[in-house]
Amino acid sequence: MKKSWIPVFLLWLLFTVLGLLLVMNTTVLPAQYSEEAEVIDEAYELLEALAVPVMALIFAIMVWGAISWRSRGADREDGPPQRTSKAVVGVWLVVTISLAVGVLINPGFVGLAAVRGEPVSDYVVQLEGSQFFWEVTYPNGESALDELVVPVHKRVRYDVHSTDVLHSFWVPAFRTKIDAVPGLTTQVYITATHTGGMEDDVNLRIQCAELCGAGHAQMAMPVRVVEEAEWLAYIEGLGSDG
Amino acid sequence: MKYVFRASVLAFIGYVVGIWLTVAIRGGSPTDEVAVVFGFILALIGWLGGIGGIEAFGRQWMGKKPKTSPEKGWTRYFEFSIDHKVIGIQYGVTFISVLLIGGIGAMLMRIELASAGQGILDLDDFNKVVSMHGILMVAVAVAGILGAFGNYIIPIQVGAADMAFPRLNALAFWLVPPVAIGLLGAPFLGSFNAGWTAYAPLSVTNDSGQILFNLAIITFGLSSILGGINVLVTVITMRAPGMTWGRLPIFTWAGVAASLLSFCVTQFFAAALILVTMDRVAGTAFFGPDVGTGLLYEHIFWFYSHPAVYIMVLPGFGVILELVPTFARKPLFAYKAAVIGMLTIVGLSVVVWAHHMFTSGMADFLHGPFMILTEAISIPTGLVFLSIIGTLWMGRLWFRTPLLLAFGWLFNFLIGGITGIFLADVATDIHLHDTYYVVAHFHYTIVGGSIFGLLAAAFYWFPKITGRMYNERLGQIFAVWVTVMFNFTFIPLFWVGINGMNRRVGDYPEAFEGANRFASISALILGASFLLFVGNLVYSAIKGPKAGPNPWNSRTLEWQISSPPPQHNFTSQPRIVGHPYDYGVEGSRYVVFDEPGSSVSDAPEEVHA
Amino acid sequence: MTTDIAPDPAVEESHDDHGEYHQDMTFQPRANRIGLWMFIFSECFLFAAFLSARYYSTGTFRPEELNQLLALILTMVLLVSSISAYLAEVSIKYNHRRNFKLFTIVTILLGFVFLAGVVVELTEAIHHYPPGTPYGTSYFMLIGLHAFHVVSGIGALFIVLFLGFRGHFGSSDYWGVEGVVKYWHFVDLAWVIIYPTLYLF
Ligand code: HEA
Numbered sequence A: 001m002k003k004s005w006i007p008v009f010l011l012w013l014l015f016t017v018l019g020l021l022l023v024m025n026t027t028v029l030p031a032q033y034s035e036e037a038e039v040i041d042e043a044y045e046l047l048e049a050l051a052v053p054v055m056a057l058i059f060a061i062m063v064w065g066a067i068s069w070r071s072r073g074a075d076r077e078d079g080p081p082q083r084t085s086k087a088v089v090g091v092w093l094v095v096t097i098s099l100a101v102g103v104l105i106n107p108g109f110v111g112l113a114a115v116r117g118e119p120v121s122d123y124v125v126q127l128e129g130s131q132f133f134w135e136v137t138y139p140n141g142e143s144a145l146d147e148l149v150v151p152v153h154k155r156v157r158y159d160v161h162s163t164d165v166l167h168s169f170w171v172p173a174f175r176t177k178i179d180a181v182p183g184l185t186t187q188v189y190i191t192a193t194h195t196g197g198m199e200d201d202v203n204l205r206i207q208c209a210e211l212c213g214a215g216h217a218q219m220a221m222p223v224r225v226v227e228e229a230e231w232l233a234y235i236e237g238l239g240s241d242g
Numbered sequence B: 001m002k003y004v005f006r007a008s009v010l011a012f013i014g015y016v017v018g019i020w021l022t023v024a025i026r027g028g029s030p031t032d033e034v035a036v037v038f039g040f041i042l043a044l045i046g047w048l049g050g051i052g053g054i055e056a057f058g059r060q061w062m063g064k065k066p067k068t069s070p071e072k073g074w075t076r077y078f079e080f081s082i083d084h085k086v087i088g089i090q091y092g093v094t095f096i097s098v099l100l101i102g103g104i105g106a107m108l109m110r111i112e113l114a115s116a117g118q119g120i121l122d123l124d125d126f127n128k129v130v131s132m133h134g135i136l137m138v139a140v141a142v143a144g145i146l147g148a149f150g151n152y153i154i155p156i157q158v159g160a161a162d163m164a165f166p167r168l169n170a171l172a173f174w175l176v177p178p179v180a181i182g183l184l185g186a187p188f189l190g191s192f193n194a195g196w197t198a199y200a201p202l203s204v205t206n207d208s209g210q211i212l213f214n215l216a217i218i219t220f221g222l223s224s225i226l227g228g229i230n231v232l233v234t235v236i237t238m239r240a241p242g243m244t245w246g247r248l249p250i251f252t253w254a255g256v257a258a259s260l261l262s263f264c265v266t267q268f269f270a271a272a273l274i275l276v277t278m279d280r281v282a283g284t285a286f287f288g289p290d291v292g293t294g295l296l297y298e299h300i301f302w303f304y305s306h307p308a309v310y311i312m313v314l315p316g317f318g319v320i321l322e323l324v325p326t327f328a329r330k331p332l333f334a335y336k337a338a339v340i341g342m343l344t345i346v347g348l349s350v351v352v353w354a355h356h357m358f359t360s361g362m363a364d365f366l367h368g369p370f371m372i373l374t375e376a377i378s379i380p381t382g383l384v385f386l387s388i389i390g391t392l393w394m395g396r397l398w399f400r401t402p403l404l405l406a407f408g409w410l411f412n413f414l415i416g417g418i419t420g421i422f423l424a425d426v427a428t429d430i431h432l433h434d435t436y437y438v439v440a441h442f443h444y445t446i447v448g449g450s451i452f453g454l455l456a457a458a459f460y461w462f463p464k465i466t467g468r469m470y471n472e473r474l475g476q477i478f479a480v481w482v483t484v485m486f487n488f489t490f491i492p493l494f495w496v497g498i499n500g501m502n503r504r505v506g507d508y509p510e511a512f513e514g515a516n517r518f519a520s521i522s523a524l525i526l527g528a529s530f531l532l533f534v535g536n537l538v539y540s541a542i543k544g545p546k547a548g549p550n551p552w553n554s555r556t557l558e559w560q561i562s563s564p565p566p567q568h569n570f571t572s573q574p575r576i577v578g579h580p581y582d583y584g585v586e587g588s589r590y591v592v593f594d595e596p597g598s599s600v601s602d603a604p605e606e607v608h609a
Numbered sequence C: 001m002t003t004d005i006a007p008d009p010a011v012e013e014s015h016d017d018h019g020e021y022h023q024d025m026t027f028q029p030r031a032n033r034i035g036l037w038m039f040i041f042s043e044c045f046l047f048a049a050f051l052s053a054r055y056y057s058t059g060t061f062r063p064e065e066l067n068q069l070l071a072l073i074l075t076m077v078l079l080v081s082s083i084s085a086y087l088a089e090v091s092i093k094y095n096h097r098r099n100f101k102l103f104t105i106v107t108i109l110l111g112f113v114f115l116a117g118v119v120v121e122l123t124e125a126i127h128h129y130p131p132g133t134p135y136g137t138s139y140f141m142l143i144g145l146h147a148f149h150v151v152s153g154i155g156a157l158f159i160v161l162f163l164g165f166r167g168h169f170g171s172s173d174y175w176g177v178e179g180v181v182k183y184w185h186f187v188d189l190a191w192v193i194i195y196p197t198l199y200l201f
């Protein structure tokens, strides 16, 4: 009766260690270009680390079961007639509840507060989604349809709206996303941390992330992160062109 | 066949009359949406009347005795049969067919996505295929197990001769073909491209095919509600003597849990679609661009559609919990905890809907509570897991196809559930929402949890339903094949999702091509496995060796009668005297038949551990 | 709708020609009742969805032009019809066939009066707050949904009345009447929630 605990435990240890090694040594996340990205990636990695032992337990039981508990079928005999065990159910409940509570506290609420941050900003940029393009309006009232230029290290608030159907403002390299809803203005704060453009990373693009019709896939727009001075010059320059 | 023919003719006439009347009264063209709405409604009435509603209900309303179709002969599968076993098979065959059609859509999508740039489908057509695939598959997942096995097995498992409302049961089934026809006919009106979620305002402004989507899904909702009520009332009122709630087979419990959800919340999907339909045809303005109600649709929709995912998976839990004790030859571990877990899921699932809306712009203060409630659901789900692994623990595992599929289920649903936690976390969901990560998550839960349950159920109950045995070797090959290729298809999609590929796009940046191509090739191999599945079952149903009443040596009631079961299920009154899953418990009996000798087989022999 | 859930002679019939085993049919009345309650419960959710749409999109806003008097009268009509429906049910329970028919007719007539009132209501409404306006949208949907239920209720009452004239139902077999009347009460109750939602709050 007892003999399965030991191999399953060893397998669980093995899988956990292997899994943690795997998780720690591979990066599945794309390049980070914002402070919010750092928060979100940290949350993601923490969740990965917590998921490993849970999954390892179930896999360990499955693997050991397949190896050692199989029966031929010809001489079908019954297993131990154990209906339940209060102790096991109790321990399981305690462990899962504490896991869930743990996940809720961190990354849950810790992450939520960190991503949201303080509602203060250095600049406000308006973004308007329409089928199937984005229009950016900078603080000086100039607007652009070809790219979004962002000052590095500055906290920018984006006021997002839509003129027709739902769209969603998503820059994968910044990790943040907020829907553009007709009749509402939604807001998101982003602080970019590195300069760069779409030629450095495909994820420096606005990608519409809410199905909006035929052109949804192509409702994208390059994002360029530049120094603040360059950015100010750029938005001034927009006026003189038009 | 005669009735299907009559129903088709009446439906056609109804459609034409509806359209003609509308055009005659208000003018306009016959493809106007108002005309289509009236056409559809009259066609539906014509169809239901023609298929047997006139005899089964109309006659009674006229004060005559109702008539339903005969009980023998293969043609009853095409008639308004009130035998729950016939209806179960009707559902089963219908939904497997829909699964295959939806699967062909999946294959088209994967072929298109095998390379960046546009291939066989243009962007809009791609969205239409996604939407069609999504809604067909959701229909299969919502009603597949419950429709087919819920109908066939639950009445027998509780010791009843039929459902509580047999005619209503038939009605609920015959509502389904119009749904399929409506959805598959939508391309004639320009199809629908708003995804299975049909978010407004896109669904208010897109092509007219959307109107057929709305009507079909409202009809489908009606069918689920009627089906849910029927299952519940059957279990509440028709249990055999001695069948206390604590002795109810776990699959029946799962059916009860899923039915509880489906008969309460399905209304909300219908309501959301009625609002959209009215915006389209009656000039109301719930979701216009200038109305500040952008999130109204999402709230109503998810109030149904989140619980719907548990309507999909609870029967899957039921199937796996049901067959694991049989193949592990052990009592179901912590039966009570599993039941409480499922009922807790039912309760919690109606208060978590806004986790689909973390980036929708809803009020900030809602994020925290919905995150708490969503993660709370993992605890009762964990109890179901505990019950399964506790049953496997030190069992005598008999690796037949159903158990192999149960292992596949365990593996897949675990991945699906755990990735659900990543989505439930607001911080990570802000990035992951509407990416392929979500796509991978829900294929792991729906396919892994519901479709694998359906497949396992198909193999497990196949000998009972057909009286014949499927080919075990081919079944095992299928089980391994489908599990492995399913994982090869969807694991890469987690990666592309995290790395910035959003869903519902027919084109993507080149950086994601490698992983997508790998997924596409795996998906084609995965699709091919279904040929083996269908081939095996169809061939065995006709030519397979006789299975005998109880090939798995199971204890529940359906295995104590002949295969296939007799006309009225039992030839003598069953009485329940013990617990259903006491495999190996010394001297335990589950059922006795009141007239000894007349039962086909007695309770299984007790083998001592 | 409700007559669907009536006892099912077809099943009993089919059991009769096989001598071996009978499902005990005593469950059926209970099943009918539970089934009907579930159906009504489930309908409540439909109304709940529409009501929440109203509060979500327009809060408790309400225009000046509402015809309060008409609405009040309609509410009274519907409430009285609930009483007559109840009397019809009680009559058949005690085998007063004449009263049963009479009260059913009264209920149907009151239902028609209500519908006529709804038509007046809507023709007025279309000038002041047409369906395209925020309030009008909720108004037309809720009234429309409710009117649809009234119509189906009247249809069911007609069937009951017709069967009554053909000599069906009696003190031991009045499930059909009971079911329809319960459904009618539900339709009234729905109005009792819709009325304040649209006119009072
Ligand atoms: C059968 C279907 C099914 C099931 C069962 C689930 C189960 C869960 N789902 Fe999923 N989900 C979908 C189908 C399903 N989902 C679909 C279709 C969508 C997308 C819809 C669309 O947009 O098109 C979706 C989307 C979706 C989202 C929105 C993503 C987004 O669009 O941004 C979220 C967010 O919270 C979520 C979370 C969860 C969670 C927490 C569970 C939990 O119930 C999982 C619980 C299970 C476990 C956790 C594993 C077992 C437990 C243990 C081993 C115990 C120990 C573990 C812990 C204590 C953590 N799902």
Ligand code: HEA
Residues within 6 Å of the ligand: B099, B100, B101, B102, B103, B104, B106, B107, B109, B110, B130, B131, B133, B134, B135, B137, B138, B140, B141, B194, B195, B196, B197, B439, B443, B446, B447, B451, B489, B502, B503, B504, B505, B506, B523, B526, B527, B528, B530, B531, B534
């Ligand atoms: C039950 C639910 C279910 C099932 C089983 C599946 C099965 C599959 N799904 Fe799907 N899927 C959804 C539910 C489901 N899906 C939903 C709800 C969506 C969201 C839609 C939306 O966004 O609105 C979605 C979206 C979706 C996408 C995302 C599209 C996008 O967002 O751009 C993708 C992409 O890879 C995909 C792929 C697949 C694949 C490869 C399978 C494979 O498992 C399929 C396996 C193959 C078959 C089952 C059939 C094979 C048949 C044949 C080869 C022909 C044989 C013919 C005869 C014998 C006659 N699905």
Ligand code: CUA
Residues within 6 Å of the ligand: A129, A130, A131, A132, A166, A167, A168, A208, A209, A210, A211, A212, A213, A215, A216, A217, A219
């Ligand atoms: Cu805009 Cu998708």
Ligand SMILES: [Cu+2]
Residues within 6 Å of the ligand: B305, B306, B309, B353, B355, B356
């Ligand atoms: Cu959900």
